Amino acid sequence: MHQFIGAGVAVTGSGSAAPSLSLDNVGLSQIVETSDEWISSRTGIQQRRLATPQETLATLATEASRSALAMAEVEPQEIDLIILATSTPDDLFGTASKVQAELGAVNAVAFDLTAACSGFVFGLVTASQFIRTGVYRKVLLIGADVLSRWVDWSDRRTCVLFGDGAGAVVLQANDRDRLLGFELRSDGSQNSCLNLAYAGQPRSLVGEHAIAQGNYQFITMNGQEVYRFAVKRVPEVIEKALHRASLSTEDLDWLLLHQANQRILDAVAQRLKVPSEKVVSNLARYGNTSAASIPLALDEYVRAGKIQPGQTIAASGFGAGLTWGAAIFQWGR
Template sequence: MIQQLGVGVAITGSGSAIPTVSLDNHQLCELVETNDEWITSRTGIRERRIAATESVSDLATVAAQNAIAMAGISPTDLDLIILATSTADDLFGSASSIQFRLGATKAVAFDLTAACSGFVFALATASQFIRTGVYQNVLVIGADILSRWVDWSDRKTCVLFGDGAGAVVMQASTSDRLLGFELKSDGTQHQSLNLAYKPQPKELVADVTVQEGSYQPITMNGKEIYRFAVQKVPEVLEKALFRANMSVDQIDWLILHQANQRILDAVAQRLNIPADKVISNLANYGNTSAASIPLALDEAVREGKIKQGDVIATSGFGAGLTWGAAIFQWGR
């Protein structure tokens, strides 16, 4: 049923899922020349989950089921499923597989790729379908298995990444709880963080060659990404707050993409947000890309930290380079 224009958006349920296998810093010392103190002091990460048997669709489906249950709806109520991922099980997309697994027979489903900004970009995208009255119930999932694409002999990157999934249900509402957002991209710095295609020439017939291949492992210029995040994330959060007609002191919780504890600390300090308002779980999960924000959100909600009506400021940032922020109130 088509809703009238100007309908509001509420985020009514969250869910998450993590692989069963964990890999801590001491175990990483068996792979590369590093130590727990070095990793922890530079990143804040102590362990990460590794998908030894699980697929992106496996983790995303469980996270989605948990979010749907919290929202108090059934899969057949869903109109749209957006999967934010850079590591789909199928290069053609994994959202439809998740739709089938859920039994969400009425929902259209598609993938969205914006790396570590993916969840925030998907949140903004979903809100447009709701606000224009096209859909009423939208499932947004952030899920990534970056362990597939890590060079486990590169200590600059292998210590950072983990696997997981998080999801939220967004619903049409008489009151608008998505208060403001801002999205940004800058392709001039795209080389700073890559998971690049690796071509292998193959001659089919005389004078006709195709480029077969897979993908290279993740490469990253850590210093550039840190500099980019510390500068751009506070700016985009301030712009999102401006769009929401709110000030920093009205924020109850800050949930940033869980990339590096030093980035989380620097952004909070620049915005004068107290440390006790910053949600951080990267010590246990590492950088889970598009999954990191909804995974942290769901954990905080289920622990009773985040309560109905709390104002949450969130920001994703990463490859592209892309970054964005959203301000929303939790719950109906």
């Protein structure tokens, strides 16, 4: 295995999965005081997929993974590493190992990675390092979230935004390195802008000894601050990643942003002077699926024949943490 030191990285397959249950804006307006016009004009979202009580993060992640493995023509037992980027695991101890077992990827080590809506990009860079150093040759990277579990369905500021889904890619050692450049960033001083926070209550044990026990609160977000952050920081990080790749925006075939809000997608593309026909968007049908949004959209465009082998893509994730990052890569071997 270690003879692959200095190997390049290629993205050789993609897959995605979404729950069958769809809730459109008209249906949502029966839950909270809102309207299709209000949601569509402010976010670009028309509907979102929601996991049923029978569907789990693991089932969605496994379905997406099987599709990605099939496209890459890789058997599960050939996978060396599984990284599951998620903020909503079925088990706080991690869900990647459950996916490993479901797939029958008996030779793979598996772990979760948490970086919210930036998770897939952070995972892409992390997975690539294992391949580049020759430690592993075939990696399955999954981005999946079931945010409906943690949405306050009485809060119209947030419940209109989020949906559930999963996407996956297969990364393989390759003679030519298809990961051309990347840049990752974090700013914990803005952590309060977007939270899914633990809320503990003191509990006395013995004498003066006390601990905190509780649960997680619903998602809270300062929408205006997140918008300002994304519109400023995302173009910067993409330009830095392009610089590392010795490329410019004119060299891009596709701009693949985290599907958070159509206004953000439009504003970032405008700042980068990327024409709208090069901007990947399926936000209208899925909403914000956090770590799943980039691979889910990627898979849709690949299977529709829009993204072609050899084309150059700038992918950028941004969100809670606050975290953001960009990766420039070419699709296919």
